[in-house]
Amino acid sequence: MGNKIVYSKELAPQTKLIEVEADHIARRGKAGQFIILRVNDEGERIPLTIANRNPDQGTITLVYQVVGKTTEMLAALDVGDEIHDLAGPLGKATEIPTGKTVVCVGGGIGNAVVWPQVQALKAAGNRTIAILGARNKSLLILEEEIRALADETIITTDDGSYGKKGMVTHALDELIERGEKIDEVITIGPVVMMKFVCKTTQPHGIPTQASLNPIMVDGTGMCGACRVTVGGETRFACVEGPEFDGHQVDFDELITRLNYYKPEEQVSLNEYHRCRLETAADNFTRGE
Amino acid sequence: MADTSSPKREINKSKTKIPMREQAPGDRIFNFEEVPLGYNEIEATQEALRCIQCKDKPCVAGCPVGIDIPAFLKLVGEKDYEGALRKIKEKNFLPAICGRVCPQEDQCEMVCTLNKPAKGREPGGVGRVERFLGDYAMEHDLTITPEVAPPTGKKVAIIGSGPAGLTAASDLAQKGHDVTVFEALHKPGGVLFYGIPQFRLPKEILVREIDGLKDMGVKFVMNYPVGKAESLNSIRDRFDAVMIGTGAGLPWFLGIPGENLNGVYSANEFLTRVNLMGGYKFPGGADTPVKKIKRIAVIGAGNTAMDSARTAKRLQPEVVYLVYRRSRLEMPARIEEIHHAEQEGVDFNLLHSPIEIVDDGKGAVGAILCQEMELGEPDASGRRRPVPIEGKVKEFAVDTVVIAIGQGPNPLLTADVPELERDPRKGIIKTNEWMQSSLPDCFAAGDIVTGGATVILAMGQGRKAADAMHRYLMTGDPARKDGEAGDVCGNFPG
Ligand SMILES: Cc1cc2nc3c(=O)[nH]c(=O)nc-3n(C[C@H](O)[C@H](O)[C@H](O)COP(=O)(O)OP(=O)(O)OC[C@H]3O[C@@H](n4cnc5c(N)ncnc54)[C@H](O)[C@@H]3O)c2cc1C
Numbered sequence: 193m194g195n196k197i198v199y200s201k202e203l204a205p206q207t208k209l210i211e212v213e214a215d216h217i218a219r220r221g222k223a224g225q226f227i228i229l230r231v232n233d234e235g236e237r238i239p240l241t242i243a244n245r246n247p248d249q250g251t252i253t254l255v256y257q258v259v260g261k262t263t264e265m266l267a268a269l270d271v272g273d274e275i276h277d278l279a280g281p282l283g284k285a286t287e288i289p290t291g292k293t294v295v296c297v298g299g300g301i302g303n304a305v306v307w308p309q310v311q312a313l314k315a316a317g318n319r320t321i322a323i324l325g326a327r328n329k330s331l332l333i334l335e336e337e338i339r340a341l342a343d344e345t346i347i348t349t350d351d352g353s354y355g356k357k358g359m360v361t362h363a364l365d366e367l368i369e370r371g372e373k374i375d376e377v378i379t380i381g382p383v384v385m386m387k388f389v390c391k392t393t394q395p396h397g398i399p400t401q402a403s404l405n406p407i408m409v410d411g412t413g414m415c416g417a418c419r420v421t422v423g424g425e426t427r428f429a430c431v432e433g434p435e436f437d438g439h440q441v442d443f444d445e446l447i448t449r450l451n452y453y454k455p456e457e458q459v460s461l462n463e464y465h466r467c468r469l470e471t472a473a474d475n476f477t478r479g480e
Numbered sequence: 481m482a483d484t485s486s487p488k489r490e491i492n493k494s495k496t497k498i499p500m501r502e503q504a505p506g507d508r509i510f511n512f513e514e515v516p517l518g519y520n521e522i523e524a525t526q527e528a529l530r531c532i533q534c535k536d537k538p539c540v541a542g543c544p545v546g547i548d549i550p551a552f553l554k555l556v557g558e559k560d561y562e563g564a565l566r567k568i569k570e571k572n573f574l575p576a577i578c579g580r581v582c583p584q585e586d587q588c589e590m591v592c593t594l595n596k597p598a599k600g601r602e603p604g605g606v607g608r609v610e611r612f613l614g615d616y617a618m619e620h621d622l623t624i625t626p627e628v629a630p631p632t633g634k635k636v637a638i639i640g641s642g643p644a645g646l647t648a649a650s651d652l653a654q655k656g657h658d659v660t661v662f663e664a665l666h667k668p669g670g671v672l673f674y675g676i677p678q679f680r681l682p683k684e685i686l687v688r689e690i691d692g693l694k695d696m697g698v699k700f701v702m703n704y705p706v707g708k709a710e711s712l713n714s715i716r717d718r719f720d721a722v723m724i725g726t727g728a729g730l731p732w733f734l735g736i737p738g739e740n741l742n743g744v745y746s747a748n749e750f751l752t753r754v755n756l757m758g759g760y761k762f763p764g765g766a767d768t769p770v771k772k773i774k775r776i777a778v779i780g781a782g783n784t785a786m787d788s789a790r791t792a793k794r795l796q797p798e799v800v801y802l803v804y805r806r807s808r809l810e811m812p813a814r815i816e817e818i819h820h821a822e823q824e825g826v827d828f829n830l831l832h833s834p835i836e837i838v839d840d841g842k843g844a845v846g847a848i849l850c851q852e853m854e855l856g857e858p859d860a861s862g863r864r865r866p867v868p869i870e871g872k873v874k875e876f877a878v879d880t881v882v883i884a885i886g887q888g889p890n891p892l893l894t895a896d897v898p899e900l901e902r903d904p905r906k907g908i909i910k911t912n913e914w915m916q917s918s919l920p921d922c923f924a925a926g927d928i929v930t931g932g933a934t935v936i937l938a939m940g941q942g943r944k945a946a947d948a949m950h951r952y953l954m955t956g957d958p959a960r961k962d963g964e965a966g967d968v969c970g971n972f973p974g
């Protein structure tokens with residue numbers, strides 16, 4: 193009894209949005225929380241953020257980038273297919289202030305996480321500014337969805353193919369320089385980006401929450417794979433996070449830990465590609 | 481049926497247990513198959529006949545669930561295996577599991593009248609015969625389906641599917657209650673699934689027992705971390721009573737420098753990657769990676785440490801060190817596991833206390849530094865305490881460190897329910913003698929009540945909780961009335 197995919201759409205190259213049946217998560221999930229899924233019974237458990245929820249339909253939206261074997265297998269599923277299993281909601285919900293000015297800084301796939309944050313922030317009556325970064329125009333996701341909600345939306349691309357040319361941190365600097373009174377910044381994206389967002393806000397004393405994405409196994413506090421150092425202390429991101437005070441996070445350690453399984457993951461992906469090729473070749477020779 | 485009135489019962493006078501065949505150490509470190517191969521019928525009968533059916537039968541009090549040991553051994557001696565199995569199942573519904581993982585040497589077998597080490601006499605091989613019966617049932621597809629009472633109309637939620645939860649589920653279903661088990665992970669069984677390795681407890685056994693529960697009408701909801709997927713209070717609204725068996729799954733770390741380097745695992749992560757996620761089949765068979773290990777140090781000396789060291793051994797590294805700060809006497813693991821680890825070539829380093837894990841320059845483990853210790857003056861408990869030997873620090877060059885120094889209760893469930901009283905220091909749930917928590921409809925059993933203990937203790941408590949819950953559900957009072965027959969024996973801590 194898996195979780196059925198009811199809708200699927202390609203948002204950008206290698207980036208997909210799917211809507212999946214998951215009744216209790218649709219009803220109880222909150223901004224900032226995530227799920228863990230397995231595509232099949234031998235599969236790895238991978239965490240994905242709950243990008244949107246539809247409690248009436250009993251579905252949740254996931255937005256993911258194809259980066260390895262599991263996400264590639266997920267992308268191979270069609271509408272009507274089932275994901276083997278899905279646990280959640282996991283992690284702590286974002287603490288949503290009221291009546292404040294909050295800037296959400298997202299980069300790449302992180303914009304999928306910014307989406308529910310902006311929704312929740314607006315619902316609680318905050319002035320919300322979204323800064324969305326992407327390498328180029330074709331990789332920018334969820335712009336319309338977020339633009340429709342946020343009070344102001346600023347786009348940056350590395351190559352200048354759309355919006356402002358440059359990094360999200362430049363746009364953030366400009367906001368600060370123009371005298372915008374920012375009460376809080378929430379940042380979600382590549383670790384290096386989050387590190388520099390935190391460096392940007394620190395001198396100005398702007399509280400900054402970073403949503404961390406360490407490698408996870410169970411997501412319930414049982415294994416410690418997800419440990420991160422915050423303020424010199426070890427914390428389990430899956431239960432105590434994923435959001436932490438960005439000014440206290442040891443980002444360099446997180447980067448090192450994220451890279452640990454790269455060679456193995458490459459082996460796994462290569463093996464998967466080889467098998468698929470062989471199956472295709474078999475089918476071909478059998479005339480299927 | 482065997483003729484139980486038979487007056488003659490031959491006794492097997494062998495001083496030692498009938499040996500159990502095992503996979504040779506040189507073979508088994510290349511596979512994840514079970515190590516001890518079990519008794520056949522002749523061996524089991526011969527071992528059962530060593531029991532002298534002594535009058536005091538101290539063994540029964542030594543078993544935390546009070547199995548009528550002489551009775552089942554007698555039946556095995558008469559080759560009435562089905563009868564013997566029924567006898568065991570009165571108290572313990574997982575004989576194939578307990579026969580394998582119980583620390584018998586500290587329980588039933590320790591107090592056996594036959595046990596006279598000074599005279600070279602070994603106790604009755606209770607655990608081995610118990611295992612034989614569990615396996616016999618499986619091989620002969622002998623299901624002793626317990627009778628299920630007519631429905632009571634009461635709904636019970638069990639949170640956690642470890643031995644405590646499974647036992648309670650079985651007992652409550654038998655009494656006619658509508659039972660649903662909620663489990664955070666994707667497979668039921670708790671530590672039996674994600675912790676204890678395949679070569680010690682084949683997962684097929686567990687799967688079969690759980691299928692048996694399903695046949696009795698117990699519902700299982702996987703991937704459902706209570707406290708996150710649904711609050712405990714919401715579960716309480718939906719069910720007439722709740723049994724919490726969430727175990728002690730939160731791994732402890734040492735708090736020494738270098739612990740977050742790549743290549744440092746908690747035993748839970750290491751064993752989960754290999755057991756639950758099938759990492760030993762990576763790549764191809766399973767998708768969760770386990771790093772190629774060259775040299776590994778396992779810290780600790782309990783069952784978890786032995787399981788980690790022996791699991792590591794099967795991943796074919798150059799060397800597996802076991803590092804423990806006390807001496808052999810204090811090693812908490814089952815003797816059989818220590819023995820098996822030694823046979824398999826695990827390199828024991830006792831009286832070594834880890835002080836730092838050293839970076840290899842690339843953010844991963846390069847070595848572990850250990851302070852050498854010696855036994856000092858006896859402390860208040862009379863045990864000689866390890867004290868550092870001034871200036872003696874040893875370096876072990878390793879690329880992987882597994883920390884197996886114990887675990888505490890996972891606060892996932894209890895975090896948002898302050899009304900549920902817990903021990904402020906240990907985090908374990910407080911219960912009265914009926915395993916009832918400060919919330920009258922919530923009972924608790926297993927490691928969440930005792931802190932990390934044993935399978936059979938968790939089962940015993942699960943049974944005790946189920947028993948009290950049944951009375952609570954039917955009368956509103958969990959206490960047993962004076963003179964009422966109880967089906968729980970043994971004493972439980974806490
Ligand atoms: C709380 C949380 C929320 C996340 N939300 C999203 C999301 O909404 N959309 C999305 O596309 N991705 C998200 N991620 C990252 C996502 O989990 C990984 O991309 C995924 O696990 C990759 O699996 P794979 O088998 O396809 O690739 P793999 O072959 O396993 O890995 C490919 C690359 O991804 C990195 N990686 C592997 N596992 C993880 C992991 N558990 N977490 C982070 N990086 C990993 C590896 O370092 C490697 O570089 C989230 C991660 C966390 C921890």
Ligand SMILES: Cc1cc2nc3c(=O)[nH]c(=O)nc-3n(C[C@H](O)[C@H](O)[C@H](O)COP(=O)(O)OP(=O)(O)OC[C@H]3O[C@@H](n4cnc5c(N)ncnc54)[C@H](O)[C@@H]3O)c2cc1C
Binds near residue numbers: 663672725927928938
């Ligand atoms: C590696 C290892 C080896 C061991 N070897 C032995 C041995 O040889 N002999 C022996 O007697 N004992 C051994 N033990 C100890 C024994 O396994 C435990 O004492 C026993 O399993 C405790 O049972 P339990 O039912 O209380 O909890 P567990 O077996 O820990 O099961 C608890 C279950 O609850 C689930 N859970 C937790 N929180 C939630 C939540 N919020 N919602 C839903 N589900 C939740 C967990 O995922 C888990 O499946 C070993 C322990 C370990 C870790």
Ligand code: SF4
Binds near residue numbers: 546572588607
């Ligand atoms: S359950 Fe454990 S303690 Fe009890 S008789 Fe069996 S092996 Fe001995």
Ligand code: SF4
Binds near residue numbers: 538540
């Ligand atoms: S104590 Fe030993 S000899 Fe006596 S009944 Fe028990 S198992 Fe048999």
Ligand code: FES
Binds near residue numbers: 412419
């Ligand atoms: S992922 Fe296992 S403890 Fe966080």
